[in-house]
Amino acid sequence: MHELIGLQLALFLLVLTGCTNNYVALLEGAQRGGSVEVVPGAGEPLQLERNGQVALLDSGQVFAVDRQQLEKTFAAVLRVQPPAPLRFYLYFLDDGKRLTPESERLLARMKESLHQREPAIVSVIGHTDTLGDAKVNERIGLVRAQRVAEWVKAEKVEIRYLNVTSHSEFNPLVPTPDGTREPRNRRVEICIY
Structure with a gap:
């Protein structure tokens, strides 16, 4: 935990597990130039490089989602995110x-x-x-x-x-x-x- 914060990444990863889908979303606040590589259990690594990108782990797709959709989809988790240090x-x-x-x-x-x-x-x-x-x-x-x-x-x-x-x-x-x-x-x- 300290290493991420020590690097001052304002990056927040969110992993949600539904019935059949696993997602990783790069939410607003990520540093410029920051990126995340997601390695699903099987398949090639997926790269998230911009705020609003989502990786669908089951299919290996990476796509952009607008802010409104992110807030709607991840509202429950966003409400409980910890305050910044x-x-x-x-x-x-x-x-x-x-x-x-x-x-x-x-x-x-x-x-x-x-x-x-x-x-x-x-x-x-x-x-x-x-x-x-x-x-x-x-x-x-x-x-x-x-x-x-x-x-x-x-x-x-x-x-x-x-x-x-x-x-x-x-x-x-x-x-x-x-x-x-x-x-x-x-x-x-x-x-x-």
Whole structure:
């Protein structure tokens, strides 16, 4: 689940099983350039490349359906789709330990959002810039993420699942050469599902 969301695909797949038909529909919200390959139990892979395309798995047909027909056909499932994850980026000062003033304010909004999504699934990822040794940066990213995770736990919100990890310097917001100080890369990314 996290991998799809981590790639920021606003893609929603819907599989419905009827008496004789199996469908996969690419619904609105898919990223530009995004596509889905559907591999039926038997037969050739089917490619869905545009919003509104539907693959009929039993026959291997791919066809377009207008928005109105999609909404009518898939209304029950569309009503229960989960809300999009909430993302927050907290940035750190040069000392690497204290949040920037803007991030301090954002922290309050993040805490409010936790209460709105209770019971929440939360992902906390620490990041660093490329200044310093990669192994040290791995630890720094993890320490930052663990600190934010402690703030999450302190909210006394029911957490269904909490994942805490470090991407260190290897997933920069701003790509830089090694050994570069970049404040926008010194961050913790929080996703609340």
